[in-house]
Amino acid sequence: MTKKRLNHMEYLDWMELIETDIMDRVLRSAEAYLCRQYTGREVESALVKDHLSPGDFCSLLSPAAMPYLEDMAVKARLETRKKFGNCVHLFTPLYISNYCDNYCIYCGFNCRNKICRGILSLDEVEAELEAIAATGLKDILLLTGENRSISGIEYLGEAVKLAASYFPAVGIEVYPLNVAEYLFLNKCGADFVSVYQETYNPQRYAQVHRGGPKRSYPYRFHAQERALLGNMHGVAFGALLGLGDYHQDAFAAGLHAYFIQQKYPHSEISLSVPRLRPYINNRELFPHEVSEKQLLQVMLAYRLFMPYAGITISTRERATFRDHAVGMAATRISASVKVGVGGHKQKEKGDQQFCIADTRSVKDVHQMIVQKGLQPVYTDHVRV
Amino acid sequence: MHDLLTIGKHDFRSRFILGSGKFSLGMIKAVIEHGGVEMVTLALRRANIGGEANILDYLPQNIVVLPNTSGARNAGEAVRIARLAREIGCGDFVKVEVIRDSKYLLPDNYETIKATEMLAKEGFIVMPYMYPDLNVARALAEAGAAAVMPLGAPIGSNKGLCTKDFIKILVDEINLPVIVDAGIGRPSQACEAMEMGVAAIMCNTAIATANNVALMSKAFNLAIEAGRAAFLAGPGRVLHSLAEASSPLTGFLED
Amino acid sequence: MKVNGKVVALGKKLTLQDYLNAQAFDLRLIAVELNGKLVPKSAYASVFLSDEDVLEIVRFVGGG
Numbered sequence: 297m298t299k300k301r302l303n304h305m306e307y308l309d310w311m312e313l314i315e316t317d318i319m320d321r322v323l324r325s326a327e328a329y330l331c332r333q334y335t336g337r338e339v340e341s342a343l344v345k346d347h348l349s350p351g352d353f354c355s356l357l358s359p360a361a362m363p364y365l366e367d368m369a370v371k372a373r374l375e376t377r378k379k380f381g382n383c384v385h386l387f388t389p390l391y392i393s394n395y396c397d398n399y400c401i402y403c404g405f406n407c408r409n410k411i412c413r414g415i416l417s418l419d420e421v422e423a424e425l426e427a428i429a430a431t432g433l434k435d436i437l438l439l440t441g442e443n444r445s446i447s448g449i450e451y452l453g454e455a456v457k458l459a460a461s462y463f464p465a466v467g468i469e470v471y472p473l474n475v476a477e478y479l480f481l482n483k484c485g486a487d488f489v490s491v492y493q494e495t496y497n498p499q500r501y502a503q504v505h506r507g508g509p510k511r512s513y514p515y516r517f518h519a520q521e522r523a524l525l526g527n528m529h530g531v532a533f534g535a536l537l538g539l540g541d542y543h544q545d546a547f548a549a550g551l552h553a554y555f556i557q558q559k560y561p562h563s564e565i566s567l568s569v570p571r572l573r574p575y576i577n578n579r580e581l582f583p584h585e586v587s588e589k590q591l592l593q594v595m596l597a598y599r600l601f602m603p604y605a606g607i608t609i610s611t612r613e614r615a616t617f618r619d620h621a622v623g624m625a626a627t628r629i630s631a632s633v634k635v636g637v638g639g640h641k642q643k644e645k646g647d648q649q650f651c652i653a654d655t656r657s658v659k660d661v662h663q664m665i666v667q668k669g670l671q672p673v674y675t676d677h678v679r680v
Numbered sequence: 681m682h683d684l685l686t687i688g689k690h691d692f693r694s695r696f697i698l699g700s701g702k703f704s705l706g707m708i709k710a711v712i713e714h715g716g717v718e719m720v721t722l723a724l725r726r727a728n729i730g731g732e733a734n735i736l737d738y739l740p741q742n743i744v745v746l747p748n749t750s751g752a753r754n755a756g757e758a759v760r761i762a763r764l765a766r767e768i769g770c771g772d773f774v775k776v777e778v779i780r781d782s783k784y785l786l787p788d789n790y791e792t793i794k795a796t797e798m799l800a801k802e803g804f805i806v807m808p809y810m811y812p813d814l815n816v817a818r819a820l821a822e823a824g825a826a827a828v829m830p831l832g833a834p835i836g837s838n839k840g841l842c843t844k845d846f847i848k849i850l851v852d853e854i855n856l857p858v859i860v861d862a863g864i865g866r867p868s869q870a871c872e873a874m875e876m877g878v879a880a881i882m883c884n885t886a887i888a889t890a891n892n893v894a895l896m897s898k899a900f901n902l903a904i905e906a907g908r909a910a911f912l913a914g915p916g917r918v919l920h921s922l923a924e925a926s927s928p929l930t931g932f933l934e935d
Numbered sequence: 936m937k938v939n940g941k942v943v944a945l946g947k948k949l950t951l952q953d954y955l956n957a958q959a960f961d962l963r964l965i966a967v968e969l970n971g972k973l974v975p976k977s978a979y980a981s982v983f984l985s986d987e988d989v990l991e992i993v994r995f996v997g998g999g
Contacts, residue, residue, distance in 0.1 A: 341914050347852045369929035558853065561818070587935040620932050699999025708997070723998020726939040726991065727965050734964050735995050750998050763973045764993050767966040835999070862999075884999035 302511045304502035311515040312474040312522065318555045319517045322548050325350065326496055331543035334358035343367055348601045353550055356597035357543050365593060372599040373624045379603045382670045385628045386661060387435035389469070390424055391637045392416045392455055394646040396441030398508030400494070402539060402572060404649045405441045407508060414637040414645030415446055421455050425462045427641035431632060431658040434675035435465040437490065442471035442510060449477050453484045460485025465677040467532075471509065472519035478526025487679060489523035490532035491516060492568065495540035496548030504539060520556055529677075530564030531556065532608070537586045537594065538572035546594040550601055557602070566606030566628065567598050571613070588617055595625040611635075611652040615664075618654055623670050631661035683912065685880055687857055688773070688805035688826045690744065694718040695874070696904045697746065697859065698897070699884025705738045707893050712740060715897035719744045721775055721882070723751070724765055736770070745770035746807065753780040755794035762799050774799060775829065775861075776808040785835040789816040793823055800824025809861050812846040817854045827856050829882065832873065833863025836885045840869035844876075851877040867896075867903030874907025937989045945986055952979040955992070965994050 307313060334355045342352035343364065355361060356368065393415035396405045404411065416424065428436060436459050440447040452470060459466045467488030468481060478489065495501050498513050505511045520531035533553040535545035549567065557565045571586050586594075591613070598607055609618050609626035611633040622629055633652055636644030656664075665672045684691040698717045700708060712720065720743050722735060739745070747765035752758035755778065762774040776799065778791040787809050793816065796808045805826045810816055812830035820828050830847050833839035840863060841847065850858045857879035864870050870881045881904050890896035936945050951974060955962060967974045968991040974982060984990070 347848070366927045366930045373929065589930075589933045589935060592930065592933060616932055620929070624929060700997040701999040703997055705997070721999055722995040724966075724993045725996045727960065727994040728939060728992075729958065732994070734961070735997055736964065745995075747995070748998055760968065760971070760973070764966040764968060764991075765995075767973055767975060768964065768995065769976075770995075882999075 301507065304505065304511050304513045305498060307512050307515050308509055310474075311509075311512060314475070314518055314522060314525065316518060316521055316559075318521065318552070318559065319514060321555060322496065322517075322552050323498070325551055326544055326548040329354055329544055329547050331358040331541075331547075334360040336360055336363065339364050342600070343371060350551060350554065350601075353554075353597060353601040354547060356600055357547050357550075357594065359543075361593060361597070362589070365589065365596070368593070368596040368600065369624055372596040375599055375603040376623060376625060376627065380627050382623070383627070383673045383676070384622045384665045384670050385435065385606070385673050385675070386433060386631055386658065386665075387437060387465070387467075387628060388428055388431075388433050388630050388632050388658070389437040389439050389635070390421075390428065390459075390640065391439045391635060391646075391649070392421055392424075393440040393443065393447040394637050394649065395443040395446040396508070397444075398442050398510040399506040400508075400510060401504050401506060402494075402536065404647065411647040412645075416638050416645060418451075418454050418458065420638060420642065420645075422458050423641040424638050425458055428632075429462040432662075432674060433631075433658060434463055435467070435677070436463045437467040437469055437488075437630075438486075439469045440471070442508060444471070444509075449473070449480065453480060456481050456484040456486045460679075463675075464679060465675045467530075469532075472516050473522065473526075475522045475526045478523045478528055482527045485679070487529035487677065488532065488564075489520065489528045489530070490534075490568065491519035491523075492532075492534040492536060492570070493517060493549065493552070494536045496535060496545050496552070497540045500540040517552075520552075521560075524556070524560045524563050528563075530566060530606075532566040532568055532606075534568035534570060536570050536572055537591065538584050541584055542586045542590060542594065546597070550598055553605060554602060557604070564606070565602065565604065566608060567602075568608045568610065569595055569598070570610050588613075591617075592621065592625075595621060599625040611654045612650065614653045615656060619664055619668070622665065623668055629661060629665075631656060631658040683908065685857060687807065690805070692718050692744075692880075694901075695880040695908055696901050697721065697861075697880055697882040698887070699882060700735065701884050702888035703893065705733055705735060708735070708738045709740060710894040711887060711897040712743065714894040715887075715901045717897070717901075718742070719746050719773075721746045721748050721884075722765075722770075723748050724761055744773065746773045746775050748775040748777045748809075749795070750777050750779070752776075752778050752795070753791075754778060754788075755791045755798065758791070758795035759798050759802075762795075762804055763802075766804070771805075772803060773805045773807065776806055787811055787831070789813060792816075793819045796820050796825050797823035807859070812843045812850055814846075814849050814853060817850050821854055821856055825856060827859050827879070828854060829859045829861035831862040832860045832869070833865075835862045837863055838865025838886055838889075839863050840865050841873055844872075847873070847878065848876050867899045870900055871903040871907035871910075874904055875910045877911050878907075880904075936984060936986055939990070939992055945984060949984060950980055951982040951984060951990075954984055955979065960992065965992055967992050 338355035469490040535549040608628040636648040637646035749758040749761040809829045833842040859880040861882040
């Protein structure tokens with residue numbers, strides 16, 4: 297490899313630049329966030345407020361908030377009920393390709409990892425969609441790795457069209473796109489875009505994203521804004537907790553979502569809280585492991601800071617954790633999840649991205665939600 | 681460290697803006713001094729003969745004049761009035777006030793947005809009087825307003841913070857000074873507004889109709905300062921726990 | 936000529952400045968609109984009035 301490595305704060309020539317100050321504002325605030333300077337006093341003051349400021353959000357994410365976890369949970373459950381009633385949304389992801397040009401040292405799909413690669417043909421995509429639709433699900437998330445030749449924009453467009461013919465709500469979690477590409481996929485039938493920044497700390501970002509287009513931090517950062525400019529209805533944010541300092545990353549992800557909501561008040565905002573999990577061929581230890589308790593703290597802080605935001609709980613977490621999180625903070629839960637390529641109808645075509653802890657079917661998750669006295673919702677989205 | 685209110689590029693130590701209507705001119709100076717006021721609104725009216733008493737002569741030297749556009753029934757008239765006011769030569773501030781309802785005197789938000797946009801383009805420091813609507817406040821910010829001035833209650837009603845919850849939304853969402861204008865009838869109401877993070881209070885009738893106008897002005901000043909200090913200090917903690925000791929919601933956690 | 940809504944007879948041809956001075960206005964304290972357009976103070980001496988003109992002369996008063 298003689299090619300010069302991209303400076304992580306720069307763009308490749310095909311990447312679109314947009315006019316925005318949100319990244320600067322998030323980075324400035326995240327840098328100034330010293331989570332250890334907070335005390336119980338600030339946490340208590342945040343807990344009695346109706347509307348939380350970014351400063352209150354800081355205190356709820358700090359170690360000082362840990363003794364107040366139960367208080368946060370009580371208030372978060374109330375806020376969740378006030379905003380979402382007893383609704384819990386069900387969805388499932390469908391991986392349609394795991395070819396990837398990026399070298400992200402924590403990810404099972406990274407280009408240096410010797411795994412089985414696969415991409416679903418459009419017929420196979422349709423067969424998978426049909427099988428998933430038969431379980432009653434109405435909300436689907438299409439995923440790919442980043443490979444603009446094997447899983448290019450035309451392929452994504454066709455896959456989205458197929459998905460839209462089976463599902464009222466179609467989301468995509470693919471590589472970041474330019475505005476015109478988001479517009480195109482929106483026309484094909486996608487309304488929701490998830491892009492996770494993984495870590496918001498630029499130095500750490502550069503350490504773990506060693507190669508591929510994903511190395512450009514700002515291009516990824518501005519994806520949600522481009523998606524909204526591309527007429528998308530909702531955008532999702534998240535940091536891969538444990539990759540860097542989780543206090544700082546969770547704070548930056550929350551603030552990112554908060555600023556986007558302020559600038560694009562019509563957009564639907566949601567947050568994901570993935571924790572770093574072990575995967576094939578890489579057991580390298582990351583120094584910032586996040587406990588369940590800390591994970592819940594992040595979810596509760598998100599809920600209290602942004603009562604309007606959807607929060608998704610990953611199948612990376614064990615069933616008991618997920619069951620408790622829904623209704624308390626989480627409003628979206630996946631079911632019948634396969635993280636290899638395909639796997640709903642035919643045998644998986646490629647290896648899995650990570651290990652899942654909750655393998656329950658749609659029926660089982662539905663049952664669980666009902667048993668908690670909550671209402672499973674398959675979609676509330678009407679495409680216009 | 682001073683806690684300054686910045687509007688446009690101007691810094692104010694006082695968060696009490698005085699409306700100068702309904703006062704006998706001889707009283708105004710005492711009201712300003714007792715209230716620690718730094719900014720006073722004025723209106724424009726036809727000058728019929730030379731040599732009429734001039735309100736500017738009754739204002740202390742350092743007072744910032746905030747001309748209003750009262751009388752304007754649409755954006756075009758507000759712009760004309762603002763230009764006239766600026767030509768008298770008391771600076772670039774203007775309080776945009778467009779009212780075409782003589783019964784309730786409620787501001788016309790739509791025309792106010794249009795006037796704000798035109799005047800901001802002409803270099804005015806625009807402070808629009810508005811009905812507290814979030815979308816309108818966003819449009820005003822977009823149009824170049826230097827502050828927004830939502831009403832607490834109809835003008836002159838002394839009813840207080842009828843629109844409290846909606847003003848709070850503006851405080852939370854709008855990145856400009858939010859100044860409650862109209863409706864504040866008592867110092868305690870001004871204090872309550874300041875406690876929730878409002879940047880300043882504009883008040884006229886409540887003071888002009890008091891038995892002792894200078895003393896009432898002082899009372900407003902103290903209330904506004906108290907409310908501001910309370911806001912900066914942060915609201916009180918609740919000392920009892922919201923939760924029960926047994927942690928029913930978080931007891932399931934493993935690590 | 937119409938001044939602040941009242942009909943006023945113009946005796947002879949005169950400038951805005953002459954008229955305002957004759958009416959004893961303190962020019963520092965007023966602003967003038969001629970036929971709906973603001974007249975800058977600097978132009979008072981060069982603007983001639985005619986019988987068709989509509990003049991608005993305003994000053995500050997107390998107001999909220």
